[in-house]
Amino acid sequence: MIDPAVSSRRDTPWIGDDPRFTELRASYRRFVFPVTAAFLLWFLAYVLCSAYARGFMATKVAGNVNVALVFGLLQFVSTFGIALAYGRFAARRLDPLAAALRDVTANRPAAAAGRGTREATEVQA
Incomplete structure (x- = not known):
């Protein structure tokens, strides 16, 4: 079997070389790393x-509610808050870039989509 990653990089540009892919990864990292660390x-x-x-x-704090219980509940609140924030961030910044890259890769010829020339010929026949 032909390795698509090896065969396609010789003849066609690789998706990782596309500036939109670089921007997609950079945007993802700019959000995920600081939020994860925090x-x-x-x-x-x-x-x-x-x-x-x-x-x-x-x-x-109030009645039988102490600081430990409040902090514990805030762990859940912060988790859901991060999930919501990531969903909004992804919809605004990541999804448009990913859609553009998906369109580019979907419109490439068979050889450029990661198939070797022999396999591309067999698919077209």
Whole structure:
């Protein structure tokens, strides 16, 4: 079997060389890396406070609700908030670039779409 990645790069431009693909990856990384780091720091703070700041976490906020319970619930809130923010970000920035790249790859000839010349000939016949 012919490896499509190897055979197509010799004859045609690779999708990774397209500036729109580079922009798509860069936009994705600009959102995902900082948000992931912020969430992990927030979670680490929650765990460390639970382990080492027991007095603070036991502080009553209202009735039997303490700081630990509020922080724990805020973990869920921040998770859903990040998911919603990513959905909006992807719809605005990533999806249009991905659609343009999808159109480009769909309109390439068979040999450019990753098939070797022999396989492309067999498909056309």
